[in-house]
Amino acid sequence: MADPQGRLIIDLKAISKHYGEGATRVDALRGVDLEVRSGEVVALLGPSGSGKTTLLNIIGCIIDPTEGRVWLDGEPVYENRWLRDDLRRLRLDKIGFIFQFHNLLPFLDAKDNVALVLQLAGKSAGEARRRAIELLDYLEVGNRKDAMPALLSGGEAQRVAIARALANSPRIILADEPTAALDSKRAGIVMDLLRKLAAEQDACIVAVTHDEKIYDRFDRLFHLRDGRLEDRGSKV
Amino acid sequence: MNLAYRDVRHNLFRFVLTCLGLSLLMAVVLAMMGIYNGLVADALNIVRAPNADLWVVEAGRQGPFAESSKIPGETRDAVARLHGVSDAGSITYQTVEASFSGATLRLYIIGYERGRPGGPDVVVEGRGIGQSHFEAVADRKSGLVLGDRIALGRNRFEVVGLVEDAMNSGGDPVLFVTLADAQTLQSQLAPPAARVQSARGATGESGDTVAAVIARVDANADVDSVARTVRQWKHLSAMTQAEQEDLLVRSVVDRARRQIGLFLGILLTVSAVVIALIIYTMTMEKLKQIATLKLIGAPDRTIIGLIVQQSIALGAVGWGFGLMLILLIKDYFPRRVLLEPINAAALAGIILVVCILASGLGIRAALRVDPATAIGG
Secondary structure (H helix, E strand, O other), X not given: OOOOOOOEXXXXXXXXXXXXXXXXXXXXXEEEEEEEXXXXXXXXXXXXXXXXXXXXXXXXXXXXXXXXXXXXXXXXXXXXXXXXXXXXXXXXXXXXXEOOOOOOOOOOOHHHHHHHHHHHOOOOHHHXXXXXXXXXXXXXXXXXXXXXXXXXXXXXXXXXXXXXXXXXXXXXEEEEOOOOOOOHHHHHHHHHHHHHHHHHHOOEEEEEOXXXXXXXXXXXXXXXXXXXEOOOOEEO | XXXXXXXXXXOHHHHHHHHHHHHHHHHHHHHHHHHHHHHHHHHHHHHHOOOOOEEEEEOOOOOOOOOOOXXXXXXXXXXXXXXXXXXXXXXXXXXXXXXXXXXXXXXXXXXXXXXXXXXXXXXXXXXXXXXXXXXXXXXXXXXXXXXXEEEEOOEEEEEEEEEOOOEOOOOXXXXXXXXXXXXXXXXXXXXXXXXXXXXXXXXXXXXXXXXXXXXXXXXXXXXXXXXXXXXOOOOEEEEEHHHHHHHHHHHHHHHHHHHHHHHHHHHHHHHHHHHHHHHHHHHHHOHHHHHHXXXXXXXXXXXXXXXXXXXXXXXXXXXXXXXXXXXXXXXXXXXXXXXXXXXXXXXXXXXXXHHHHHHHHHHHHHHOOOHHHHOOO
């Protein structure tokens, strides 16, 4: 269980998001408050169209909220005329993404998929590769560092994707159905790994999932329905 | 890490196939350039071959290439006597079709006076014409070889020498013969026609007419001044070498040049459209990857670089293959394909610009990709 006194990493206040106007207006999120502290692993649950992905996108600095305020790692976002490039930089430095289907770049081998993020952050090619191999070793896929994504198994590819997400030591890891493509055994292994990483790196993890088998791996579960949070994060 | 290179390497076979397709287009563009150059070079070769300074032709005519010209043979003596003229020679031009080894040869006959300007400049094989009659020097493209005998009119000519790159603007290879033989060839009727003429009591016109007289001028003499003197003879006209070349390019080659220019423009437009479509398709196939790149924090310049570099690589490899292809096959074209380094460089420059512009469509699509599309499977 995460330390309840951990540093506040994600702090959303009264977040609303709507698309369109008038008769075509769709309210994706309505007055959502969310706090996630370092070391916490939380899940966003809810049926399709409940606003999970929209919330994930707002935390991930991909879309801006219509109303409300966002603090990430103590920094107010979308205020003071944030530019698209500022958001990109924030994503690069502080946020790691894990996808349902790993989304590794098919033309780069495992180590270069990880090293790319480090190079984008300004590391030299050699340094980036060294760190990428360290991460892959840590995630126990170092023996597959030269393999192209098409040749990796689902579990291996997801581990490489996790290594990529962790490359810049982000404070926030956002995961979209991280275990959907894995069997239950591997899903458990991946979730245990994420919990371990969150604790070690003092980061928080927010995952969207429908996988009931892994609910017990989360510290808190947030249920979304019709754009509203139904609770303040039930403890598992 | 160069993403463009890595992506190309990952899809090498498809990239090479695409480049090969593009290279065929580039080869056609280069071929058109080469054909045009060959057309102009062939036309100018004929004019430049005699190393003349002045062309004396029939008054009111722009001969002997743009229009026909016929002047008396003795004009050469009159021109040679002019102050400042160092050498002069009579010359005739005509196109004939002759049968040889069961095939029909189309030849451009140049009749010249031995020892005077107008003959072959450099004989690459064999020798120049040494006798007054029935010897010829042929361009290699005619297919004739030393010792061949070819029937022209009622006479047979022996090929004693070969030259290269001597063709008229129509691509017909040149056959040099003596002026006397050429005049005979021009005036000689077939035996039945000659008998008819004789029966009618016709005496026949004098065979001593030539198409032009070419003159070389002393180094310290003024060509324009000599030309003005010639023009004082009302039955003659005179053009300097530069005027003759300009006239030939403007009047004889100009339409072909415009035709080829238009065709080149169309080909380049087609190339631009093809490159744009290829780049656009390549980008559309990578939208998910581009969204992922954006999501993990790749700046726009990385994504633009990926597209532009691939576009330029496509153009460069297509251009390189195209150049190699045309250099390999250019000698099999029926007409001379003359490629200058400047043509290849100009096409490289054009393709570079086209690739950059063509990648604009792909860049636009890539920059509009919402990074959120990477999330959600």
